[in-house]
Amino acid sequence: MMRELFSGDMPQLVLFDLDGTLVDSVPDLAQAVDKMLCALDRPVAGLEKVRTWVGNGAAMLVKRALADDLYPSGEEDDQYRRAYNLFLDFYAQATADQSELYPGVRECLESLAVSGVRLGLVTNKPMRFTRSMLEGLQLDSYFGVVFGGDSFPEKKPHPRPLQEAMVACGVEPDVTLMVGDSVSDVRAARAAGCPVVCVPYGYNHGSPISESQPDLIVETLDQMI
Numbered sequence: 001m002m003r004e005l006f007s008g009d010m011p012q013l014v015l016f017d018l019d020g021t022l023v024d025s026v027p028d029l030a031q032a033v034d035k036m037l038c039a040l041d042r043p044v045a046g047l048e049k050v051r052t053w054v055g056n057g058a059a060m061l062v063k064r065a066l067a068d069d070l071y072p073s074g075e076e077d078d079q080y081r082r083a084y085n086l087f088l089d090f091y092a093q094a095t096a097d098q099s100e101l102y103p104g105v106r107e108c109l110e111s112l113a114v115s116g117v118r119l120g121l122v123t124n125k126p127m128r129f130t131r132s133m134l135e136g137l138q139l140d141s142y143f144g145v146v147f148g149g150d151s152f153p154e155k156k157p158h159p160r161p162l163q164e165a166m167v168a169c170g171v172e173p174d175v176t177l178m179v180g181d182s183v184s185d186v187r188a189a190r191a192a193g194c195p196v197v198c199v200p201y202g203y204n205h206g207s208p209i210s211e212s213q214p215d216l217i218v219e220t221l222d223q224m225i
């Protein structure tokens with residue numbers, strides 16, 4: 001299906017988002033958030049709320065959990081710093097324990113790799129957790145380039161991490177495809193000048209991904225190939 005976006009050819013580079021696209025990571029994230037809230041004597045948030053808060057990096061997730069709101073104030077006071085460090089410690093203890101690949105993911109990566117398409121990973125998750133999650137789920141061998149939310153000063157929806165991945169691979173935007181689950185992936189791809197395919201099952205802050213008008217929506221990633 002994705003060939004339609006490249007005049008019948010394969011793209012040279014496919015950049016994948018991680019959370020909500022390749023991996024259902026919310027169970028481990030929600031557990032770390034709830035342990036953090038417990039340690040601060042606050043009511044726990046639970047899986048469904050955390051699902052709507054994931055996608056803009058660890059710092060934003062902690063701010064949303066403290067405010068119990070998708071749109072928290074940006075304040076980074078002592079309470080926030082304590083909460084952030086607690087979250088990092090709890091999430092480091094269990095990053096990929098309950099996290100699972102979505103159906104069709106391994107088939108998609110395998111088929112693209114066999115076809116000679118280069119693969120990259122561009123996530124807003126901090127690098128240390130990205131690395132341990134890729135290793136825990138035995139995905140690390142697929143990706144020639146991996147950038148996290150702390151690899152550059154800007155993260156998605158800014159195009160910078162996508163652009164850096166293209167430069168690292170020596171590939172132009174018009175032969176690169178972004179694959180994601182959220183409005184941040186669509187915006188970053190648009191700003192970087194590459195087409196974008198989305199999955200509808202991920203974390204898009206409670207809104208249908210069709211509202212963000214990606215070039216293509218596939219129910220599972222194996223439908224992309």
Ligand SMILES: O=C(O)COP(=O)(O)O
Nearest residue numbers: 019055056057123124125
């Ligand atoms: O917000 C995060 O930590 C990760 O989000 P992403 O993998 O969907 O970019």
Ligand SMILES: [Mg+2]
Nearest residue numbers: 017019020181
């Ligand atoms: Mg995502």
